[in-house]
Each structure stands twice: as structure tokens, then as C-alpha cells.
Amino acid sequence: MGRKKAVVDQERYGVLKGMLEERRLEIQQKLRSLRETLPVEAGEVRDAEEQSVDDFVQEVDFALMQMKAESLGKIDEAIRRLEAGVYGECAECGTEIGEARLKALPFATLCVACQEREENEQSVVREGARVQEPAPLR
Numbered sequence: 001m002g003r004k005k006a007v008v009d010q011e012r013y014g015v016l017k018g019m020l021e022e023r024r025l026e027i028q029q030k031l032r033s034l035r036e037t038l039p040v041e042a043g044e045v046r047d048a049e050e051q052s053v054d055d056f057v058q059e060v061d062f063a064l065m066q067m068k069a070e071s072l073g074k075i076d077e078a079i080r081r082l083e084a085g086v087y088g089e090c091a092e093c094g095t096e097i098g099e100a101r102l103k104a105l106p107f108a109t110l111c112v113a114c115q116e117r118e119e120n121e122q123s124v125v126r127e128g129a130r131v132q133e134p135a136p137l138r
């Protein structure tokens with residue numbers, strides 16, 4: 001039984017690793033194309049309006065690049081966790097998170113059941129808070 005489990009784990013590892021690496025490549029390509037659209041240097045003389053549009057575009061691109069770089073870091077982290085054998089496990093109950101779920105949400109740390117329970121608990125807390133609102137004094 002232990003052997004069979006190992007084979008299954010190996011398969012899952014392959015699938016998840018492929019998925020994460022594909023994701024990483026995708027982000028790297030987007031980052032590269034974003035870098036290419038950014039002007040290397042704003043050396044030319046322009047009128048103010050043109051300049052401010054450029055500044056805006058540059059700011060948006062820069063924010064996008066930062067977001068991508070952040071996701072890249074998360075992917076690397078996920079790959080490290082996968083290699084350590086702790087990726088794709090529910091942080092709450094320890095069961096394996098489904099591959100379909102991980103494909104949709106590579107950084108998911110809870111299985112569907114725990115996620116739903118958590119969301120339910122949160123809405124209960126929210127409703128409880130509403131009930132406990134202090135009543136007007138008079």
C-alpha cells in the first residue's frame with residue numbers, strides 16, 4: 001500500500017510541478033513583454049501633455065510588473081513547498097487539495113470543504129456582530 005501511494009504522489013507531483021512551471025513561464029513572458037514596452041529612457045523633449053500620458057502608462061505598467069513579480073515569487077515559493085512535499089495539502093485538515101482546484105487557485109491553502117466551512121463561519125461571525133450592535137440608549 002505504501003508503494004502504491006508513492007506512485008500516486010509521484011504522478012501528482014509531476015502534474016503539479018508542470019502546472020506551476022507553466023504558470024511561471026507565462027508570468028515571465030508577460031514580465032518580459034512589459035519590460036519591452038517600457039521606454040528605456042525618457043530622453044526626448046516632449047510637450048507636457050504627451051509626457052504626462054507617458055508617465056501614466058509607465059506607472060500602470062510598473063504596477064503590473066510589480067504584481068507579476070509578486071506572483072512569480074509566490075510560484076517559486078509553491079514550487080519549493082512542492083519539492084518539500086508540503087504543497088497542495090489543506091492547512092486545516094491535511095487532506096490533499098484537488099488538482100483541478102490547484103489549477104484554478106495555485107496558492108490555495110485550504111481544501112474546498114474547509115474553505116466553505118471557513119466562509120460559513122465568517123458569515124456567522126458577521127451576522128453575530130450585527131446582532132450585537134449596541135442598542136440606542138434611549
Ligand SMILES: [Zn+2]
Nearest residue numbers: 090093111114
Ligand atoms: Zn481541509
